[in-house]
Amino acid sequence: MATVELTFSALPAHVRTARLVATAIARRTGVEESLLDEVRLAVGEACSRAVEAHRAHCPGEPIRIELKDDSGRFEVTVSDQAPSDEIKQEQPLDLGMLSDSFMSGFGIAVIAGLADDVEVFPSPKGMRIRMSWPAARHVPTQA
Amino acid sequence: MDLKLDHHNEDRLTIVEVEGEIDVYTAPRLRELLIDLVNKGNFHLLVNMEKVDFLDSTGLGVLVGGLKRVRAHDGSLELVCTQERILKIFRITGLTKVFGIYASVDEAKEAHGKDK
Incomplete structure (x- = not known):
């Protein structure tokens, strides 16, 4: 199936649009209804993280999402251009260390808890988060 | 859907009504x-x-900050939530151990009254 690509500027308001597009394509691709909430939340987390990273490092650069149906799986890749060399290691939950802005590393932990399959590729040139879910039924690509 | 916020006081408790999407x-x-x-x-x-x-992790961060x-101030911030889709994110993140989560406002008020 053809890949759908979406780019958006690093504004929080656009994250909702990205969630809606991803959920609509997931449904169209045949992802089970019971998994659509997970798709919506995981894509939202990945895009929120990317927006925050761009706002800190490169607010003028766009964020890119790629959505595709690949061999019976619905795959989403969110790519940003903000430098990210490492991922914070999981630490025991301690209210004292949490803050309003703790969501950066936390978002990836949430994605890992939601998506069926997740890979995170940090690099000095940006982070790429690839996640996928089973797409149970075949949907014709032509209307 | 946008976010709607309202609040009112009942005895010592301030009830914050939230409707819509927290992202x-x-x-x-x-x-x-x-x-x-506060x-x-x-x-x-x-x-x-x-x-x-x-609700996403940004919203969780705001609740934790609150x-x-x-x-x-020796106060409390508790939640009323029965929706599985929202509770799931609290469970994934371990925050069910941090927040008191009740099934209804009345249940929370009753528990809060006992704590006085």
Whole structure:
């Protein structure tokens, strides 16, 4: 199936649009209804993280999402251009260390808890988060 | 859907009604409301999330920030939530151990009354 690509500027308001597009394509691709909430939340987390990273490092650069149906799986890749060399290691939950802005590393932990399959590729040139879910039924690509 | 916020006081408890989506775009409004309530001396907050359609980690961060603020005044921030889609994110992140989560406002009020 053809890949759908979406780019958006690093504004929080656009994250909702990205969630809606991803959920609509997931449904169209045949992802089970019971998994659509997970798709919506995981894509939202990945895009929120990317927006925050761009706002800190490169607010003028766009964020890119790629959505595709690949061999019976619905795959989403969110790519940003903000430098990210490492991922914070999981630490025991301690209210004292949490803050309003703790969501950066936390978002990836949430994605890992939601998506069926997740890979995170940090690099000095940006982070790429690839996640996928089973797409149970075949949907014709032509209307 | 956008975010709608309202609040009212019942005895010592301030009930915050939240409706809509709490995400990176809307969460700052909830943060401002919680900060404003604490600054005005409301240290026992009950956030009713029964009409919340969507919550992400940004929203969780705001709730945790609110909890830290009220605890600095020996206060409390508890939640009303029965929606599985919202409860799931609290479970994934381990925050069910941090927040008191009740099935209804009445249940929370009763528990809060016993703590007095």
